[in-house]
Amino acid sequence: MLGNDTPCSSLVQRGARFPGKLGPTAQAKTNAMLAAMTLNKDTTPLPEDLRVLLTVIRKNGFAAAADELGLSPAYISKRIQILEGTLGTRLLHRTSRRIALTDDGERVQRWAVRILDDFLQLHDELADAHASPSGLLHLCSSFGFGRNHVAPAVSRLAEAYPALEVRLDLFDRAVDIVNEGFDLEIRVGDDIPGQHIGRQLVSNRRILCAAPQYLARHPAPQTLEALEQHDCLVIKERDNAFGIWNLQREGTAHSVRVRGPLSSNNGEIVLQWALDGRGVLLRSLWDVKPLLEQGQLVQLLPEYSQPANVWAVYPTRLAYSGKLRACVEFLEQHFKGLSL
16 A cells, blocks of 8 residues: 555455355356366457456447547457457347346456456556556546646656656546546545545645625625625535535634625636636635735635645555556655645
């Protein structure tokens, strides 16, 4: 496990994806399948075909899998046919609208995850041995933070480890990093799913602020409750309650219900509205500190803030991944250098 990681539960994730012993009938069928493969090495399935199968299952279709893998749907279909021929069994029920796993398909899915995970660990161990992390890392983050902070960090990561191939996707919604195939999420906020591991990269907080032109029309609030009488610029992010600001004062939690004529699911849009004098904003100190120093925004109720620490979050099965460890440790040093 990476140093200073916070395991949010025991290794339930691995248990959830890698079930225990099979029943007698299922085990007999599996043993027969493996025995047949052993007799003829030409019938051993290729790891690439197993990866194609898992992608088809996760994306629930050939076209979507082909799009993710950068291949044609016809090629995906051909690889599945070859895999079924190799194993001597049908793995998928196909209809015009969806696919479904057969009983054997479910069994092969479990084995495919184990086999590919072992390949991944072997690759990472070899990479560790040569002190040169390589291979694909699939990262995700939120739009604003990802564009402004994660993307520059990834650029430096690529410079430090040229053998790494990094893909960064940005979202304005909650992401299921396991089912959506991500290795690592860089997220703001302490609400980490219990089945993952989190490593804090840097501390951060959100503060209340408004533009001078707004405060010229509306006297600055002197209490948290006074915000209810102000135009507040509300951001709908992930699965947070809309219109409720949860803040802390000297370690004590406080909540206030806010409203206003403008709201958005994009933090940069809301920040621009604040600069235009449209209302009160709750925003990360990382984003507003230069604006406060330039006088474009004024901090309100400075005794109140909202924790918004930056975390690296990843599935427990990747805890010993060499390339992941290199990435997380690099990001930790990068963000600490930017700490306020």
